[in-house]
Amino acid sequence: MSLQLFFAPGACSFVPHSMLELSGVAFEPVLVKLHKGEQRSPEYLAMNPRGQVPVLVDDGEVITQIVAILLHLDAKLPQAGILPTSGMARTRALSTLAWMNNTVHPTFTHVFMPQKFTDDEAAQKAIRAFAASSYRGLLGEIEAMAVKAAPWMCGDRPTALDAYALTLLRWGGIAGVDPASMPATWDLAQRFAALPAVARVIERERLQLNVYQPAA
Numbered sequence: 001m002s003l004q005l006f007f008a009p010g011a012c013s014f015v016p017h018s019m020l021e022l023s024g025v026a027f028e029p030v031l032v033k034l035h036k037g038e039q040r041s042p043e044y045l046a047m048n049p050r051g052q053v054p055v056l057v058d059d060g061e062v063i064t065q066i067v068a069i070l071l072h073l074d075a076k077l078p079q080a081g082i083l084p085t086s087g088m089a090r091t092r093a094l095s096t097l098a099w100m101n102n103t104v105h106p107t108f109t110h111v112f113m114p115q116k117f118t119d120d121e122a123a124q125k126a127i128r129a130f131a132a133s134s135y136r137g138l139l140g141e142i143e144a145m146a147v148k149a150a151p152w153m154c155g156d157r158p159t160a161l162d163a164y165a166l167t168l169l170r171w172g173g174i175a176g177v178d179p180a181s182m183p184a185t186w187d188l189a190q191r192f193a194a195l196p197a198v199a200r201v202i203e204r205e206r207l208q209l210n211v212y213q214p215a216a
Contacts, residue, residue, distance in 0.1 A: 003027035006044075006055040008034045009205035010170070012105060013054035015163040016069050017205070021197040022158065023073075023080035029204060067101050070160050081157045093154050093161060096145070100164045104138045107131050108168070111175045132175045139172050139182055146184035153188070162192045166209075173212035 005020055005027055007013035011034070020027045032038050032053050039051040048055050048064050056063040056072065063069050074082040083097070084090040110117065110131035114124035142165055145153060153161035166189040169179055179186040192198055193209055202209070 002057075002059050004030055004057040006030045006032050006047075006053055006057075007205070008032045008039075008053045010167075010207055011053050012066050012101075012164070012167055014167050014201065014205065014207075015066060015160055016054050016056065016073060017201050018163040018192075018198050019070065019073060019080060019082045019160055021201050022195070023077045023082075024197075025077055025080070067097060070097070082160050084154050084159070089154060093159065096153070096161055097164065100142075100161070100168060104135070104142070104168050107135045107138055108171045108175060111135055112171070132177075135172065135175045136177050139169060139177055139185065142168060143182045143185050146182070146188045149184070149188055151191070158192055158195065158198075162188060163198075165189065166192050170207070170209060170211060173210060176212075176215070178212045178214070179210055 003020070003025065005013070005017055007017050007029060008031070017029065020029075032044065034053070038044060039048075039053065045051055047057075047062055050064065052064065054064075054066060054069055056069045058072065058076070063072050070082055073080070078085070083093050108131070110127050114127040114131070117127055118124055146165065150156070152158045153165060165185055169177075169182060169185050169189050172182070173179060179189070189209065193202055
């Protein structure tokens with residue numbers, strides 16, 4: 001088995017990065033420095049023309065998009081428990097994963113990179129403010145899920161949903177959301193971060209879990 005994961009510190013690639021480390025399978029983590037534009041290099045664009053992370057390379061086959069990567073790994077590594085195996089538990093987990101990826105994540109993109117949506121500086125400021133308010137509400141929905149975690153989002157073992165919840169809450173700090181205002185999610189994130197395998201990922205990515213800075 002030959003697995004490479006191309007990741008960027010703090011990006012959504014943290015989710016498959018954590019799942020691979022938790023699985024115990026051998027893989028090669030490959031750092032992509034977004035701030036240096038490595039995702040736009042000819043070599044990277046030849047692999048992923050969209051210039052995004054994560055990218056999974058499985059025995060030479062390139063897989064992009066986080067949901068596709070997680071489903072591929074879930075099928076390849078059933079012992080890893082990336083998602084519930086069957087039944088309504090799996091259906092609900094897939095529903096939440098899709099929502100995190102296609103609703104919560106893009107809302108943060110409007111906070112972090114409003115320039116992707118307009119070149120008007122005043123409009124960018126308005127987009128950022130509106131998206132930050134919306135993002136707080138979406139984190140509130142995750143908080144309601146975390147309150148019911150027993151002890152993890154999908155039951156008795158950590159899954160991709162816990163990794164994504166940590167990522168989205170961490171981004172909340174950039175959007176002006178104090179993680180302490182989401183106590184159940186913050187507790188979940190800290191417990192997930194404390195797992196030895198996840199702690200290795202956090203060290204490799206040099207992540208600070210709480211990046212919130214109160215307004216001066």
